Amino acid sequence: MPPNTTASTGQQPGKSGRKKGRRARLIVLVLALALIAGVTGGAYWSISTVRASFPQTKGSISLDGLSGPVDVKRDDYGIPQIYASSDEDLFMAQGYVQAQDRFYEMDVRRHMTSGRLSEMFGKSQVENDEFLRTLGWDRIAQEEYDKTLSASTKKYLQAYAKGVNAYLDGKDNKDISLEYAALGFANDYKPAKWTPVDSVAWLKAMAWDLRGNMQDEIDRALMTSRLGPKEIADLYPGYPYSRNKTIVQSGQYDEITKTFEQGGSASTAGSSTGGSTSGSTGTASSSAANGLQSQLAGLQDVLDGLPTAVGVNGNGIGSNSWVVAGKHTITGKPLLANDPHLSASLPSVWYQMGLHCRAVSSKCQYDVSGYTFAGMPGVIIGHNQNISWGMTNSGVDVTDLYLEKLSGDGYLYDAKTVPFKTREETIKVAGGESKKIVVRETNNGPLLSDRSSELVKVGKKASVNTAAPDRGDGYGISLRWTALDPGTSMDAVFAMNKAADWNDFRAAATLFDVPSQNLVYADTKGHIGYTLPGKIPTRASGYDGSVPAPGWDSKSRWTGYIDDDELPYEYDPSRGYIVTANQAVVDKTKYPYTLTTDWGYGSRSQRITDLIQSKIDDGGKISTDDMRQMQLDNSSEIAKLLVPKLLKIDIDDKKVRDAEDVREAQELLEGWDYTQDADSAAAAYFNSVWRNILKLAFGNKLPKELRVKGQCLLVDPVNTTGPADQTDKVRECGERDADQAQPDGGDRWFEVVRSLMDDEDSDWWTTPSSGNRPGATNRDDLFMRAMVDARWELTAKLGKDIDTWSWGRLHRLFLKNQTLGTEGPGFLQYALNRGPWKLSGGEATVNATGWNAAGGYGVVWVPSMRMVVNLGDLDKSKWINLTGASGHAYNAHYTDQTDKWADGELLDWSFSDGAVDESTEDTLVLRP
Template sequence: MPANTTASSDAPGAAGAKTGRKKGRRARLIVIVLVLALVAGIGYGAFWSVSTVRASYPQTTGSVKLDGLDANVDVKRDSYGIPQLYADTDADLFRAQGYVQAQDRFWEMDVRRHMTAGRLSEMFGSDQVETDAFLRTLGWRKVAQEEYDKVLSEETKKNLQAYAEGVNAYLKGRDGKDISVEYAALGFTNDYKPSEWTPVDSVAWLKAMAWDLRGNMQDEIDRSLMTSRLDAKQIKSLYPEYPYKEHRPIVEQGAVSPVTGKYDPEAKPSDALGTGTGTGTGTGTGTGTGTVQGVTEGLNTQLASLSDTLDQVPALLGPNGNGIGSNSWVVSGKYTTTDKPLLANDPHLAPQLPSLWYQMGLHCREISAKCQYDTAGYTFSGMPGVIIGHNQDIAWGFTNLGADVTDLFLEKVSGKGYLYDGRTKPFTTREETIKVAGGKDRTITVRETNNGPLVSDRSGELETVGQKAPVTDGAPDRAEGYAIALKWTALQPGHSMDAVFELNRAKDFTTFRKAAAHFEVPSQNLIYADTKGNIGYQAPGTIPVRLKGDGTMPSPGWTSEYGWEKDPIPFDQLPYEYNPERGYIVTANQAVVDEKNYSPLLTKDWGYGTRSQRINDLIESKIKDGGKISTEDMQKMQMDNNSAIAALLVPELLKINISDKSVREAQKLLEGWDYTQEPDSAAAAYFNAVWRNVLKLAFGNKLPKELRVKGECLNVRRADASGPVDEQNKLVRECGMRDADSAQPDGGDRWYQVVTELMDDQDNDWWKTAGNRRDEPTENRDQLFARAMKDARWELTAKLGKDITTWNWGRLHQLTLKNQTLGTAGPDLLQRALNRGPWNLGGGEAAVNATGWNAAGGYEVVWVPSMRMVVNVGDWDKSRWINLTGASGHAFNAHYTDQTDKWVNGELLGWSFGTNAVARSTTDTLTLKP
C-alpha cells in the first residue's frame, strides 16, 4: 500500500472491522510475497521464468511503431539508462516522452494519479478509503480538470494530449504483468486493470507537489495546540524571529517603488511603498483575541485530530510536509574558473524508490516554430517537460520559497449552512463516490464555505469541533458546533503547467520572469543563469494578502474582518534580483527579504537560514583575495557536513565537569572535533545523540501531548499503537520516546535558533527539569547538558555497544530506500524484494549535505538531497548530475538503483547535452516510427 496512508478508526464497533481488515490485508500481502518471490526467481521452482521477469523491461534498441507520430523519434540511452529524445515536432517530442516514461515508470505514474484523484481504494482496497475521502474533500483532481478545461493555453493542452497519447500507445495491448512486476503481484488479489492516461492525470500531479510544499499549516496547528500548556511568551520563544543580522536573506537590497508600484532591485527601503505597514502584514502574536484561540479553548482537541488526519495523506515529497527544503546557488562568471556562471541545485525530498526525479533530454533536431525545445534535466514521470535543468540558452533551479499560502478557519455551522457576518449561508456541496476493490462503494458529501472545504468532515472527532467552546470574545452561539475549513491557493485553477513549458523555451531573463509569473503554486525560489553571463533570482507564486492577522494561527470564519483580499500579491511586487553586485545568489529556504524592508507579508515561518548562511560563507571564503570557484568546488560544497549547532554547543559541553568515567570517555570524543559529520565519525554520533537528548529534556517533556511526534516512527498510527501492551512498549523503545503520546522537537534549524537565543540565559525555565529515580532535577543549562551527555552515552551504548571506538555516525544515520507502494508494509521477504539498503550516511539536519533526521523519532534518514546537479553554463557538456536511485522503476532492472552508490559518495555523472556528446555516451538507440 502507499506510504503513510493507513487509516485508523475509533468509532464504536471499529475494533472488529479493524481486525478483519488486518486479516484481509495480511492475506493479500502473503499472496503478494509469494508472487514476488516467484517473479524474483528466489524460490518455488520455475513457475515464473527469467523471460517473464524481464517482460516489463523497456525495449531500448531496434524500432517500435508509435501511432500518431509525424516522423521518426530517436531515443538514445546512456550506460545508466538515461534517455535523450530527438524529434522534429513538439507533438512528437512529448508523445515520445510519454511513451518512454511509461516504459520505465508506469506503475509509479499509475499509483500517483490514483492518489491525486483520491482513488487509491480502487487499487489497494478498503484500507485506503479514509485517505481517498480526505483527498476528494481537497479536490485536487477537480481543480486540475478546471485548469485543463478553462485556464491552460491551447499549446499546453496540445502538449499534454500528445504526452497522454504516448503513454497510451505504450499501454495498448499490454497486460499488467507486461507493464510492471507489481501488477503481476496485485493481479492475484485484485482484478484491477490500468486505464488510459489523460492530460488531467498530468496536471493533477502539480497539486500533490503543492500540498507537500504548502508552507506553515502544521506550524499554525502546533501554535494553537501549545496554548493549552504554554503562555504567549513561551510560545514566542519557540518561534523566534528570523535572525536577519546573522543569516542573510536571499534578496539583500531593493523594495517596492513608490513611483511605479513595482518591485525595484535598486530601490532603497526608506523609499519603499508602504514599507513594514502594508495591508496583510499582520499584527497578532498568534495567541490573542485576533485569532480563533481567543474565542474558543475547545479548538485544541480538534486541531490535534486534524494533525493526525493530515498525517494520513501520502507524503510524496517529504515526511508529511516537515523538513522540506533545498539548496540552490549561482555564481557569476567573474568568480568562476570557467568565466561563465555555475549553477547548483539539490532539492531535499523524501528518499523514495524509485526517485521522484527522472533524468531526460528533450531535443528538437532543428529549432523552429513547429519544434521549439532543446532542453535537459530532471522531469517528473507522468508529466511532460523538464522541471529543473537547462536549455541551450539558460539554466534554472528551484527551492521551496515557503510562502504562507494556507489558512485554517473555524466555521460556525448548522444543518442549514455556515454563519458569515450574522447571516447563514448555504454550503456548496458535492457528492463523491469512492470505488473500493473487493468492497462496497462509499459515497461522501463534501461541504465548502467561502473559505474552502470543511476538512473537519473527514474526522469523527472533528465533526464535534467546538462543543466545549465557551462563548467569549464575540464568538457566535455554538448550539450546533464548529467545523474547520481550509483556504489554500492551490484550490483555485492556475497556470503552473503553462509555466513549465514557458521555462523550457525561455531565452533570457525577461522570458524567464514571464514564465515565472505563471508558476503560481507551489511558490518556489527560482534561480537563473544564461550563456551571456547574467545571473538572477525571482520569487513567484500566488501569495494571499490577509485582511487581518498574520497567518500564524487559525482565524474566525464567521466574520468578513478576516479572510483574504480578492487579489494576491501582484507578481510585479514580488522580489527579484538581476546581476547583484556581490556576484552570487544563494537560496536555501531562508527569508526572501527582510520584512522591515518589504510589505505585504510573505510568511512568518521561514526556514532559519542555517544552510543558506553556510553556503554564503563557503562562497565568500573561496572568492576572497581573488579566488575562483570551479565545478569541483560547487560539488564539494554540496557535500559539506558542517554542524552549526555543534559549533555552538560543543565548546560549552567540554567545559562541564563530568565525574562518571563512562560519560567522560564519551565527552572526550568531542575534543578537537571539527564539527563535520562524516559517516565514520564517532564524535558526530555522540554529539547528535546529545543534541537529541537536550531537546527532549528541555522541551519535549514540557510540550502538550497533542503535539504528536513527527518522525519516521511517526508513520505509526493510533491503530498501530492500540494493540497489546508489549507491542506498544516495543513501539516506544524503537522510537526512543517516553510514551506513545510524548511530544518531541524535530531538531531542525528552528530549534537551532531557539537554543541559540537561550544559550546565554543559564537559568531560563526551559533548562529546568524534574528529577527521576536516576537523576536529580536540573536547575540550569549546564546541569541539563550534563544529564543529556549521560543519557546520550547510555543510549548509544544500547544502540552501538559499550566500546566507543566502534561508534560512528553512519551506523546510526542510515538510509533505506523503500518502494513507495508494496515496499512500505508487509513481511520482510516482500520488503527485501522491492527495497534497497541500508547505506551509512554522513551529513545531517540543517547541514548543506542535508541528510535529514527527525530527533523525535531517531537518527534514520528521512529526507535527502533527492538529486544533485552542477550546471556549467554555456559549456553544457561539462555539467554534472546524479539521481538518488536510477532511471528505472522496475525492481530487478539494472538501472533500479545504479546511481545510488555514487550519490552516497558525493559523486556526479557526466551530463551530455550537445548532439556529439550524446552520441559519444549513447549505448542503446530505439527508433519510434509512425
C-alpha cells in the first residue's frame, strides 16, 4: 500500500500545489512500475500504459448517435457537469462520461448482478455465481425492461447504453483500465457491449444489500438451538418508543387508523399485528425444526461469502438524512442533509455529476445534480432547480424465508406435492470448464439451499431422481422477496429527477417499489416532507416475518401489499424538521400494519433530533455549517450509559493482577465527554471495554452458528506509521475464538445492555474464569473483567504507555479496490489500494464510521458521501465523496476527496450556469 495517509490539515490546495502533487504521484508511479517489472519477471507496464485509460477531458470527440453537441465541464476535482439540448443526448453523454471514469467498476457490477463473475475472475467465483444465478437478478431486470418500465425510461436506458458503447468502440483492454491490463496476463477477457438491462439489474443488487431483516430472521431461528424464548427476547428488545422518536410523529396516519378501527382489526385487513411470533413456525415437527436449524446454518455460510454491492451483506447498514424548515434556518429556506452509510469501496459507490438541459422544455426536461451510480442513468440523490431529496434505508421487512418440505417430484403445499419450476443455467469459467446448475423454485421463490453442497447432504433423505439432478430431497429454504418481481424503480429515478413540487415527488415515489427507502424532501418554496414508498407485504395473523415460516402451509403466505395511500408520510410538520436515521417510521400502536419487527433502535436519530432541538431551544438559527457539524457528531450513546458505572468499579489489588495499570486506564474515562475523536485515548479504551463486555456477557452463550464470518480485516499492524509491509500482516479478529459467537456491537446491543443494566445478577452477566483471570457472577464483576481485558488488549496493540493511545490508531480506514485490490497479487494491491486513514466516529454514532465488534476495530462501513443542500441558494450547497470521480489508479481524482472527507470538510457544489462556468477547469465537447 502507499505510505500512511492520515487526515490532512484540510487546507484547499492551490493550482501550483496540485500540479506538484500530480508530479509527486508520477514519481511514485515510476517506482511502483519498477517494482512491478521486477515482481512480474520483466513484464513492464510503462507510464503510457497506465495513462492510456485516463479520460480525455479537453478538446472534442465525435460520437455517432448524438443529435447535437454536448458540453462536459469538469471542475478541479474532475466532477462533470453535462449540458445538452435533448434528453437522449444528455443520457448518452452520461453513459460515455461515466464509462470514461468508471467502466471497469461498471463491468464488474454487471457481472455480479448477472452471476457471471467467473467469466472475469475464474473458478474462485463459481459458488458466488451459482447463488446469484439462483436469485436471478438479471432475469427479473430483463422482465422489468420488457414489461413494466415506461417507454421514456427505455429510451433513456438505450441512450445511456449507446454512450457507454461509444466509449468502448475500438478500445483495447489496456485503453480501458489498469485492471484489464492486469487481467490480460491471466485470460483473454474482452468486455461485451453494454445493454439497458445491465443498468436496471444494478437496482436489484442495491436492494439485496438493503434487504432489511433477513439476517435477524436467520439469527433468531438459529438461537432456538441454545436459547429459550425469554433469552431470545432479551436479545431483541422492543423499540424504545418513549425515548427515541419515530420519523412520522403526528397526524398523517390518523385517518388510516380510524378506518381500521371502524372496519375491523389490522389482521382482518391482511396485516400482521406484530404480536407474538410463536405462531410463525406453524405446526412444524421436531424433524422440521432440526431441518430448519441445519438449513439456516448452511445458508449463513453461503451468504457470508457473497460479494457486496453497496453494503456489508445487509449487516449494520444505516444512513442519516434530515431536513430543517426555513423558520429554523439562517437563510429562511429549508436545509437538507444526507449521508448514506455503506461499505467502504474504492472507487466509491457514488459518482457526482450534473445533468443539465440548456433550456428545460418538453424536448429536454432535466436540470438535476447529485450522486449517481456509475452504470445507471439519472441522479439517485441530489436536487434539481426546484426540489431536493435524500434517502435512508427504511429497513421494512420485504423478505421472508420459508422452510420447504421437498420430495422427488416437488415440494409439499397444503398436503399436496407441487412440481418445482426449474431452469438450467450454464456458468462460464475463465481458464476452466463451464458448469451447469439447475435452479428450482417453489411458489414462495427460489430454493437458496440448493446452492450449498453441505445443505444437500443434510436435506437428502433418499436417493431419488429429481428434476434437479444436482440436488436431493428433505428440507430446503426458499426466499420470498419483493425485488424478485418486476417493478418500476427505474421509472421513479427519472420522475424524481424532474419533479417540480411535493405532489410530483410523491407521485414519483410511488414508483420506487424496491428497495423501500425513507425519502426526505425540501423545495425552494419552503416546504419540507417525508414519504415511505415501497412494495411492502402484508401477512396473515400469526406471521410477522420475524422468523422463517412453514412453506407447506398456505396460511403462511403473503396476503397482499400495503396500498400507496396507506403508507406513512409527513408534510410541513409544525415542529419544523424531520429526521430519518433508520429508526421506527411510526409508533406500532398508531399504525395498523407491521412494517418490520427489526427497526434500528434510534441512537443516531435521537441524537440528531436533540442537536436540532437544542439549537432551536437556544433561539438560534441553523446554518449549512451547523448541518455539516451535526454530520460529524462523534458522541457515543452507549458510553453515556456505561461510563458512570465503569468509574464506580473498584479495581481491587487482591482481585486484579497489576491493578494499578488497570486503574490508570480507568482514569482515562474521568471527565471524558463521550466524544470519539481520532486522537482520544479515552475513546480507544472505552470501545475496547465495550467490545470485551459483549464478548464476556454474550459470546459464550450464543450458538456457534452465529459467529461472524467475512468481517475479519487483514491489515497492517496497528502500530505502524510507514508503508504497509505486505509480509507482516495481522488479522484483526484473530483473537476471537472460532467456535464462539460475538455480537457486532450495533445499536441493538446498546438496547440489550441498557435493558439488562438494572438486573445486576442476570445470568447474562456471568462468565467463566479463563487462565489467571477470574470469572464473573454479576454485572460489576463482569465489567471489571472487561476493563482488565481491555487494558491488556490495548497494551498488546498500542503499547503500555497510555499517553500514546488513540482511537484513530485502532479505528482505521483502508480503501481497497474491490476485486484485484482484495484478491490480486501483492504488487497489484500495492498499486490499487490506499490508506490507512485514522478516523473519528464509531458504531451507531451520527458520524457512523462503523466497526464490527466481532472483527476488531477497523472501519467496515462509512458515510459514503455527505451533502447539505441549501434551498435558499443552491450554489451554496455542499458535497463530498468518499474517494473521487475517477476509478483509475494514479489518476489525480482517484482519492482526491478522501482527505477532506476524513476531515469532515465539504466541497462547493456549483449548480447554476454561472457557478459551473466559474468552477470549470476542463471542457470537452462531444459532437455528432
